[in-house]
Every structure is written in C-alpha cells, then in structure tokens.
Amino acid sequence: MNSTVLQKSISKVFPNKAVAMAIEILFLLLIGALAVTLHAKLRIPMHIPGRQGVLFIALLISARGMSRFPYATIISGMGASALLLTGALGFHDPFLPMIYLMLGAVMDVMFTLMSKLSSNIFIISFAGAVSWMFIPFARLIFSGFTTFESQSFAQGIYLPFLTHFLFGYLGALAGLGLVKLLDKQK
Numbered sequence: 001m002n003s004t005v006l007q008k009s010i011s012k013v014f015p016n017k018a019v020a021m022a023i024e025i026l027f028l029l030l031i032g033a034l035a036v037t038l039h040a041k042l043r044i045p046m047h048i049p050g051r052q053g054v055l056f057i058a059l060l061i062s063a064r065g066m067s068r069f070p071y072a073t074i075i076s077g078m079g080a081s082a083l084l085l086t087g088a089l090g091f092h093d094p095f096l097p098m099i100y101l102m103l104g105a106v107m108d109v110m111f112t113l114m115s116k117l118s119s120n121i122f123i124i125s126f127a128g129a130v131s132w133m134f135i136p137f138a139r140l141i142f143s144g145f146t147t148f149e150s151q152s153f154a155q156g157i158y159l160p161f162l163t164h165f166l167f168g169y170l171g172a173l174a175g176l177g178l179v180k181l182l183d184k185q186k
Contacts, residue, residue, distance in 0.1 A: 028072050031063040032079025036100065040089035047155070050164035053132040054171040060107065061128055061175025066182065070112065077104020099138045107131040121176050128172025129165045136160035 038059075039052045064072040081097040083089065093099075110127035117123065140157070 024067060024069065025075055028063055028067060028069070028075040029079035029082070031059055032076035032081075032100075032104070033083045035059040035076070036080040036083055037089065040091065048163055049136065049155075049160040050132065050167045053164060053167035054174065057128050057132050057168050057171030058175040058178065060104070061172050062178045062182075064107070064111065065176065065179030071108050073107040073111070074101070074104035077101045077107075080104075095138070095142050099135055102138060103131060103134055106134045121173070121180075124176060125169050125172035128175070129169035132168025132171065133161055133164045136164050 035056045039056055042052070042055070060073050060076050063076055069075065077100050080100040084091060084097040084100065107128070110131050111124065114124050114127035139160075
C-alpha cells in the first residue's frame with residue numbers, strides 16, 4: 001500500500017479548475033448581493049449622498065483583492081444588479097441595476113489603469129473613489145435624458161460628486177486594508 005499523499009490534492013483546495021472558478025464566481029456574485037443588501041438595510045436618513053460607499057466599496061475591493069480574476073468587480077456588480085432587478089430591496093431608482101453593473105466595469109478599468117501606474121495604496125484608493133463617483137455622474141446623465149429625478153441632487157450638483165469621492169476613497173482604503181490584513185494572516 002502506497003501511503004504518499006498526492007501533490008495535487010494538497011496543493012489546492014479544489015483540484016478541478018472549473019469547480020474552483022465556479023465557486024470563485026459564485027463568491028463574487030454573493031459579495032455584490034451582500035453589498036447591495038447592506039446598502040438597503042442600513043439606510044439611515046442622513047441626507048449625505050454617497051455615504052453607503054464606505055461599506056459598498058470596501059466589500060467590492062476586498063473581494064477583488066482576494067480574487068484572481070482581473071474583472072472581479074464587474075462580477076460582483078452583476079450580483080448586486082441581479083438582486084436589484086428582483087425589486088426585493090425597496091429601491092425606487094429604475095436605473096440602479098444598470099448603474100451598479102457599470103460601476104463594476106468602471107472599477108475594473110480604474111484599478112487596471114491605476115495598478116499599472118503605481119502600487120501605492122493611496123493611488124489605488126483614488127481609483128475606488130473615482131469609481132464610486134461614477135454614480136452621481138450616471139444619475140446626472142440619466143436625469144438629462146429621462147424624466148426621472150434623482151434626490152441626490154437636491155442639495156446641489158457639486159455635493160454628490162464630492163461626497164461620493166470622499167466616501168469611495170475611505171471605502172477603498174478600508175477594503176485595501178482588509179486585503180493587506182488577510183495577506184498578513186496567511
């Protein structure tokens with residue numbers, strides 16, 4: 001009887017690459033769904049646009065940092081969008097599923113560009129901030145072409161851009177910090 005352990009079984013948790021990819025994609029979809037669920041359940045009427053970005057961006061960036069896929073945030077955006085399409089969370093913005101899907105794409109592009117320029121955590125956090133700032137930009141475009149009015153511009157046009165940038169930056173720092181902490185734990 002041979003008592004040696006196969007290298008393949010101890011080197012990876014999932015020896016089949018297709019199963020590992022499917023589980024990672026499912027994980028990313030669930031992170032997006034969790035992020036939008038927390039966004040819906042933690043709605044506190046503070047009248048500060050973009051405040052949910054701290055938690056939302058932190059979750060998406062930490063998932064991207066743990067994933068091996070270069071397009072991880074668009075997958076998480078798909079999870080958020082799919083849950084928003086069900087209408088179960090009580091959001092009344094008909095464009096929100098499309099916004100979160102595009103947000104994932106913008107984040108992937110921004111992180112690809114910024115990571116090529118620098119590996120500095122503050123530079124990469126800038127990418128998260130600009131990505132989160134995409135939301136008021138998209139709402140401004142949609143309100144220009146439709147009759148749907150967004151409440152985020154009730155206090156002016158500049159405040160949503162500024163607050164989305166700040167909260168996105170803080171969320172990106174938190175997400176990157178979580179990834180660094182988990183890397184040190186390994």
